[in-house]
Amino acid sequence: MTIREKVLVIEDEKSISHFISTVLNNNGYEAMQARTGSEALSMITSHCPDLIILDLGLPDMDGLDILRQLREWSSLPVVVVSARSYEKDKVQALDLGADDYLTKPFGTDELLARVRTAIRHTRTASGNNEIAQKGTYTVGDLTIDYNKHQALVRGENVKLTLSEFRIVALLGKHAGKVLTYDFIIKELWGPRAGGDNQILRVNMANIRRKIEKNPAEPEYLFTEVGVGYRLAEEY
Ligand code: CA
16 A cells, blocks of 8 residues: 555635646545635644645635744645736745745646655655755756766756856756745855845856757746746656
């Protein structure tokens, strides 16, 4: 018997909740559903889910308040569900400790990818930083060599600058997960670094030029408009 990870789906729209739960149940997870914030909070403590999918617009509570309350005592992975136009909400949710987000409408593949990544990253974080010890990260033709401080495309060193390498290295450590501009800037240039994205954007354009076949249609470094960047993840 295999262990099925429990996922609590907090969503008041029946059709969406049903869609998410069906996909999860068909793919080896055990989905539970909550329709309101107060129901969700009591289910979290009584059912101990492994992951939470959280809609931000609930009838009785703001999803961000649930996240805020939860983060006071738990690092349980949370994937937020939000409408396309609410970029500010997504950034705020990530800053409050959400692991990732799904933008409505989303499909089966995207849902499963976010769930898989969020659960796996929690495991890695709690189990002795395996990614850092491995020394390399590979996705498609791209390899990040953490020992030599190099990025390679089809075995060729693409000669990144130190800043460029640090950005790629950071995204590689969180592969599959969106990192906000603010998070990247603070990780790279310290907690007092300003919120100006300009230097980051210039660096990213240079990295894409060196790594991507066609920088306008990236295969590895994705822009999440208004939020941040995500490096592709190999499954
Ligand atoms: Ca809703």
